[in-house]
Amino acid sequence: MDRKDILKMVDHTLLTQTASWEEIKQICEDAIAYGVASVCIPPSYVKRVKEYVKDRMPVCTVIGFPNGYQTSQVKLYETKEAIENGADELDMVINLGWVKDAEYKLIADEIKEIKAACGSRVLKVIIETCLLTEEEKIKMCQVVTEAGADFIKTSTGFSKAGATFDDIALFKKHVGDNVKIKAAGGIASFDDAEQFIKLGASRLGTSRLIKLAKNQEATGY
Template sequence: MSVAPIAAPRWDGPLPTLEEAAKMIDHSLLRPELTLAEVAAGLETALKYRTASVCVRPADVTTAVAALAGSGVAVGSVVGFPHGGATTAAKVFETGELVGLGAQEIDMVIDIGRLRGGDVAYVQDEIAAVVQAAQGRTVKVIFENAYLDDEQKAAGYRAAEAAGAAFVKTSTGFAPGGATAADIALMRRTVSPHVQIKAAGGVRTLDALLELHRLGATRFGATATAAILDDLRARLAEAAPPADGGPEKQG
C-alpha cells in the first residue's frame, strides 16, 4: 500500500487497555502479492493480539475461518474491492458467497463514479442490496474519500445509513490518500451515533489510532497491528505504578 502514514503528535491522554485497543483493529491482509504463508503469518498475528477481526481477500476466507475458529477474532472480507466498479449483481453474488464461506463482516466499495456523478440513489440501492445479501452480518461501506469532495462524502454517508450499513469507512488503502482527521470528524457529524466509523489507510502508529479514535473512529484497518499494540504495551508499562514494597532494602 502506498498511502502515507498519518502524522499525529504523541498521545498525552488516557491510554486504553491492550484488549480495548486490539478490539478496535481489523488486521488487514489484503495486499495482492501476499502468499498463503504470509496470510497464515498474519492470521497468527491476529490470534496473538486478539484483534476485532482480520480482513482478508475473498480467496483466503476459508483459510481464515479454519485458523480462527473459536478464537473470538471475526473473519471479514471485501466486496467490489478495490475499485468499486463491479455491477450490483456481482457485488450481491460476492457477498452471498463470502457469507456462505463463513465471513462475518463485509467491507464493500461503493461505485465511486456514480457518487461523484450525483447518482446517490444508485449508491444507496446498491448498499441496501449488499446489506440484504449479508444476512445480518456487519457491512462496512468504503467511500474512497480521496476521490470525493465533502458534499459527495456527506451524501454517501447518509445513503449508507439509510441503506442499513453498520459502518462508514474512509478508504481501501489503495488510493492516493487514506484516513484523515477531517474526514473522521465529517463522518461523525453526518451519521447517527449507531453508525460506526472505520478508519483505513495510513493508520500505522498508536498515536494516529488514538487521535482518530478521539474524533469518532471505532475500528481501524491496519497492517501495523503488532507495532501499534507493542507500543501501547510499552507505554502502559511505563505508566504503571511501582510494585508494592519494591526491592527490600539491605542493611
C-alpha cells in the first residue's frame, strides 16, 4: 500500500499536556503538507488552529479526554464550545465506570446527545480497549452502533496500551455497517498502519507516521 494513501487516513495528533503553540503550528503545517485526514489537537487550541489552517485541513479535538468520567453535561458543553470554535471532528471518551457497572443506556444516551450536538460533524467514540474485557468491547461495539456515532476508536494513547490488531478485527466483526473504525495509540510503523487498515480501520490516530516520512525524505531510506 502506498504511503501517501496511508497518510490520507491519519489523524495527525498532538495531545500532550505540554504542547506549545509552536509545536501545534508545526503539526498543522506537516498535516497540510502530507495530506492527512485531520489534525487532532487539544480543545484549548481549536479556535487558534482553525484561524491558522482555515479550510486547508479539518480540525479534530477531544471531549472528556482522557479519562471519560466527566458528567454528560460537561462533555456536551465541551462539544458545543469546540464546535463554536471551529472543530470539524470530535473524539469523545466514554465513561468506563459505566461500562463496568453495565450502565449501557447511560452510555448510549450520552453518545446520542453529543452526536446530536455534532450534527453533520464526525463523532468518534473512544472506548479505551486496554481497560475492557472482550465481552465489554463487543458490547461497546453494539452500543456505539445503536447510538449513531460515526466511528468507534480504540484508545486515547494515555492509558496502559494502545491499538492492537486483535481489537480492530473484533471491531470489524461486531460494529454495524454505519460505524467506521479508528485505531489509535502506539502505531509505530507504516507496516503496522497497513495491517490495521487491512483489518478494517479507516482512520489512524498517530503522530509517528509523518515523523517517519520526514525522516525518510531527509535520509533517503
